[in-house]
Amino acid sequence: METAVNTVLGPISSGELGVTLIHEHLKVAWLGWAMDPFNTYDVKSALKSAIDNMKEVKALGVSTVVDPLPMGLGRDPDFHAEVAQASGVNIIISTGLDHEARAMPPYFRVRTTDEIAKVFIHDLQEGIGHTGIKAGIIKGATGEGLITKNEGRALRAAARASLATGVPIVTHTTRGTMGVEQAQIFLNEGVAPRKVMIGHCCFSTDTPYLVSIMDLGCSIGFDQIGLRHAQSDEFRLATLTGLLALGYADRILLSQDHTCCIVGAAYDRLTEQVELMKENRHSHIFRKFLPRLSQAGVDDVTIQTMMVDNPRRLFENSEKVEGRSHE
C-alpha cells in the first residue's frame, strides 16, 4: 500500500518515487577529513558537481536517488537538501553505521543495540542531528567474509529501527560476501524480507548464492554497475540475465554506488573510483548498461520492474505492518 517516504525536502508518497537509483552517493568524506587543515574540500565545486549529475539523470527519467551513506562517512543533510532543491530530484538519505574496518565511529562500538536503534529511530522520525531533515532509509554494513560482534549489533539495531518505523534496510556487503548471514540477522529480528535489500551483490557471479538470498524473500542490489574495481559490467550482465531468466526480476534493484565527490585521498581500491568520477557517471547506467541489457533481450517491462516497481515495493508497507503501527 502507498506509504509516506522521507526525502530531504520532506515526505512524498511511495507512488511518486518513479525511476529510482537505490544506491548512489553525492559526497563521501573519509572519517577524520575535517581534522586535516590541508584538505582540499571545496563546497561550491562539490555542490556544482552533484547538481549537474542530478540534473543529468533527471533528464534521463530518474525521479528519485537514494544516498545510503552511513553516518561515519561525512553525511551532510543540508548539502543534499540544497542539491534536491536545485535539481528537482527526490533525494533520500540514510541512518546507519558503516562496517568496522572502514568508518564505524568508536562511539557506537560501545553502545548497546537498543541505544544504537534509538539514534536510528531519532534520525528517521525527528531528523538528523538538529537539522530537522529526516533519514528515509536504514543502512547496514559488514566487512569481508565475517560479521564482527559490533557489526552484528549494528545490524540488529537497524532491524529494530526498521520494525519501529516501517522503513526499509539496504546494506553494504564487502566483495559481495555475507549476504545470507546479513539477511538472516534481519529476519531473526522479525523484519519482513520484503523490507530488506542486500547490497553489492553484483560483485558475485555465483548464481546459486544470489538465488539463496532472494529465496529468503529479500531483494538484492545490482548496485555497483560501472564500478570496475569490483566486477566487470560484462560479468554483471551475464549474471543478471541469468537471474532474470530464472524468474527473479521482482527481487533485483539496479544502481551504481557512484559518487561525484570524495573528500580526502583515495582509499584502498577506490583509487579507480576517483578516476572514474571524472566521467560524470551517475548517467553511466543509462548510457552504457541498459542498452546492452536490452540488446541481450531484456524487455522494457522487466527494466521498469527493477527500476520503478521494486524500489517502490521496498518502501511500501503491507497492511499487516501498517495495522501494527496503529496499536
Ligand SMILES: [Zn+2]
Ligand atoms: Zn555506497
